[in-house]
Amino acid sequence: MGKYLPKAIVHSDEIDRLLAVEPGWTKKKSGVEKRHYAKSETASDMGAEAVKKALQNADTTLDEIDAIICTSGTMEQPIPCTASLIHKKLAPARPIPAFDINSTCLSFVTGFDLISHAVANGTYKKVVIVASEIASVGLNREQKESYVLFGDAAAACVVETADEETTGILAAKMETYSEGAHLTEIRGGGTKYHPNFHHNEQDFLFDMDGQKVFRMSSKVINPFVDELLQEADLSIKDLKAVVPHQASGMAMRLLQKKLGIPSSQFINVIENYGNTIAASIPLALCDAIESGKIQRGDHVMLLGTSAGLSLGGMIFVY
Amino acid sequence: MGKYLPKAIVHSDEIDRLLAVEPGWTKKKSGVEKRHYAKSETASDMGAEAVKKALQNADTTLDEIDAIICTSGTMEQPIPCTASLIHKKLAPARPIPAFDINSTCLSFVTGFDLISHAVANGTYKKVVIVASEIASVGLNREQKESYVLFGDAAAACVVETADEETTGILAAKMETYSEGAHLTEIRGGGTKYHPNFHHNEQDFLFDMDGQKVFRMSSKVINPFVDELLQEADLSIKDLKAVVPHQASGMAMRLLQKKLGIPSSQFINVIENYGNTIAASIPLALCDAIESGKIQRGDHVMLLGTSAGLSLGGMIFVY
Structure with a gap:
């Protein structure tokens, strides 16, 4: 990486x-x-x-x-x-x-x-x-x-592909709850509100109802993670690291608590970078590998929410 | 469809x-x-x-x-x-x-x-x-x-997936010639030129150097199609239909001539719709199926160029 x-x-x-x-x-x-x-x-x-x-x-x-x-x-x-x-x-x-x-x-x-x-x-x-x-x-x-x-x-x-089958993806899952499609958005700049015909500057800026996103994802995150773990035939304690989307300090603390993940397993680098959208998960993963927190053969979970509203996760052996 | x-x-x-x-x-x-x-x-x-x-x-x-x-x-x-x-x-x-x-x-x-x-x-x-x-x-x-x-x-x-293996994808190929990345573009509206800070209306509109796109793609289209056919172990005459990207009337005529595709095999519906970007190939395919030009078991090639500049193609049995 x-x-x-x-x-x-x-x-x-x-x-x-x-x-x-x-x-x-x-x-x-x-x-x-x-x-x-x-x-x-x-x-x-x-x-x-x-x-x-x-x-x-x-x-x-x-x-x-x-x-x-x-x-x-x-x-x-x-x-x-x-x-x-x-x-x-x-x-x-x-x-x-x-x-x-x-x-x-x-x-x-x-x-x-x-x-x-x-x-x-x-x-x-x-x-x-x-x-x-x-x-x-x-x-x-x-x-x-x-x-x-x-x-x-x-x-x-x-x-x-790995030379030997010592590394690989064990499980992957995505769910889209589109009743939350407009909770996180930039409305303007695509074909709906073209910049030449639409002049409300607010519509070209990021708009999120963080509370509602949190409430919606809270309802579904536990069964989502359970199913992901089940697909990989693992439990949280088998994971060396959970690399969450670095959404916000508070969202990450609540996620960690809700899933019962010890801090030693939870990769949190938001302090240094903020939320970097889709770069956030691979950036945290990259740091965890560089610092030696994740090593070859370790079981790792990637986990996050996104605009959509979607949940996504993956478990792999690094 | x-x-x-x-x-x-x-x-x-x-x-x-x-x-x-x-x-x-x-x-x-x-x-x-x-x-x-x-x-x-x-x-x-x-x-x-x-x-x-x-x-x-x-x-x-x-x-x-x-x-x-x-x-x-x-x-x-x-x-x-x-x-x-x-x-x-x-x-x-x-x-x-x-x-x-x-x-x-x-x-x-x-x-x-x-x-x-x-x-x-x-x-x-x-x-x-x-x-x-x-x-x-x-x-x-x-x-x-x-x-x-x-x-x-x-x-x-x-x-x-087909119940029996009577239909399926035989070959697929994509090539990106990025020296042509700026020959077809909309420059404004992404992170480079944000609508709130950039006010040149032309930059938010489609801009294409059609001549240069045509010259670039002409140089590489024949070997591209040859390799695609080779991967599928077929020749042009084995195809019931070639469904090209409906780029423009002229571009399609020249493509057809360059590849030596008889009109009976070449799906051309641009007259009715114009170039509908990525909808263009599936729209033409849909029409060809609806009109009976393509039937179950027929060999079909999808073929096109796009901004990028990319060539893309696929051969499948419908």
Whole structure:
């Protein structure tokens, strides 16, 4: 795996001043100490750097890669797909396929699961999945609770079949509860509200009803995780690590408590990055691998919620 | 399969008047007699209707569907993914997964190929793939050559494993030539040019250098198709039908000539719909099935180019 963090770092006390809230409010509300904002980088710049790092860490080169899959919740341009723009920065001379998979914050998990079937049956030998997110451009200062949560980052992962069957995906699951489709949204910028004809600036900014999202997902998360564990024939104690979507400090604390996961098993890096949308899970996974918290042979669960409203999870042996 | 066409029909002579060109220019340039524009429908409205029709034609119901995959080149909103919005209109009470796959005009082919691996190995028994496109909102009157080409439409397809192995995918292939990434684009509306900070209206509209796209794809299309046929162990004459991306009347004529495909095998419906982005291939396929041109057991090739610049193709037995 590999990651890229934009050069500009924004500390929570700077955001306190920007939002004119009392000192400490941003940190307390979000659980975030600092986050990175892309001020000089594009999403494809960041994605390409994360891929390079992942290739290096996987001891491979782009010449061995059969496809570039971008799994971001945001896009650099409406056309073409972000994977093509990353492809251009990495491999302009090698016509390997490039396409996007999107389920907002769960895009990486959805993409990893989906592409694994094509890798398992030999269509692709080795692929790279990359999530590159610039959340900072679409934050809404009027909605302080969500403004303080987000950061920008990219994370990438090389996926191939294992030589021996010592590693692999044991279970994967996704559920979409679309009665919550409008609880987390950016309404404007697609075909519904085109920028040239729609001029309500609020509609082009991130809008979330965090309370309702939390209530909806709370009702279904326990059976979801139980089924995921059952599919893998494991229990929570068999997992070396649970890597949750780094949604917010509070959401993560509540999730941890609700599922009864000891802190030693729960990967929480939100303090350093904020919520980086679909980059959040692979970024936390990357850090846990780099720090040695996750080692070869360990059982790992990825778990998160996303706009949709969707739940997604995966259990694999690293 | 099923399709949905927006209620409003726009004939080429209306576009002649709108663009102040001589009568007949629009038809001559595009090969399009009429196209549909979504004036009262959203992309998710259209997608949901196409899915309903596909379910009906497949003699099944949503209760048997395991996932909704949206394969559009445009999106209704930046967040959540369009599949969630279609899910909400179809199955708000059934939490089947909903996510998007995007490679612009080739999204349907990419999604069909990718999801087939997950269907083949039993992860999903039966899924629905839907492309729903509203091109009309992003057309640029200053760029008459591309303005005249596009229309709006949705098309959907139910995919499941065959009871006996009489039908199935024989070959699939995609190549991305990203030196052409900026030949077809909408630059604004993503994280690079956010609508609140970027006010050049042209950047939010479709921009294509059709000549260059054609020159680039012409160089690589023949070996691409040869490899696809080789993978399926077939030659052009073995195909009952080639269903190309309905890019433009001229592009299709040139493609047909370059590949030596008899008119009887070449599905061309652009006259009725224009270029409907990723809905274009499934819409033409749907029509060819409905009219009896393609019947069970026939060998069919899907083939197209997309922004990226990508080539994509698939050969299957219907």
